[in-house]
Amino acid sequence: MEDMTKTVVIADRYIEAREAIRRYVHGVMGFRVIRECSNRLETIRSVSLLTPDVLFVEEGLYRMYKGEILSKGVCHPLTVILADKDACIERVFKKDVFDYLRKPYTQEDVERTLHRISYAVQREIPSERPNTASSAIFVVDGIRFKKIAIGDVMHVKAARDYSIIYTDVGEYVSSHGIGYIAERLNAGFFVRVHRSFIVNLAYVDELHREGGRMILVLKNGHEVTVSRRYVDTMKRLIL
Known part of the structure; x- marks a missing residue:
């Protein structure tokens, strides 16, 4: 059976926030945290080298990250914004953001987002087809x-x-x-x-x-x- 595990990078300046997301993600089958970042450079480097499927990123880091990476047209992961208040969410929640979570978020909030990601990715997987090829x-x-x-x-x-x-x-x-x-x-x-x-x-x-x-x-x-x-x-x- 093919490994359909989705890789996750967490970017937040606060270790408590990163630990919470990591713990919540760990409880959801099909997702694995491969890197945690505490600043902009770590986030850019990790996304560029590891090409994760999902990025949980603090709103402040996202604005700096977006300017240096996303605006250049590089493929980017499904992005989930971690915001402190609704005003921040309204400012960054655009078409290139998959979802957002307002602090303090719960395990149920994270699980709900990951289940939405699973459904969205599954819809994009090319279906199996019979081989009708000729020479x-x-x-x-x-x-x-x-x-x-x-x-x-x-x-x-x-x-x-x-x-x-x-x-x-x-x-x-x-x-x-x-x-x-x-x-x-x-x-x-x-x-x-x-x-x-x-x-x-x-x-x-x-x-x-x-x-x-x-x-x-x-x-x-x-x-x-x-x-x-x-x-x-x-x-x-x-x-």
């Missing part, structure tokens, strides 16, 4: 349909309501969306790493992290950022 596909090439070996497909990129199929010998436009194409590619070789990208693992040269992002480098030098939704998929390939 070859046909793509439009002028007025003909050209046969291409499935192994020659390097990656597929979404382009609005159609897709572009990249191969060693050229690029081909498909009138189908990337979701339709993903269902017809062999899941053992092709991996969906972004809402706009499918990659053939045979053409991946390396995987690295940069500024909190997970990036794939293809053999042709093309770089593809792994979106948050598919990070767990890539993590399962790291042994």
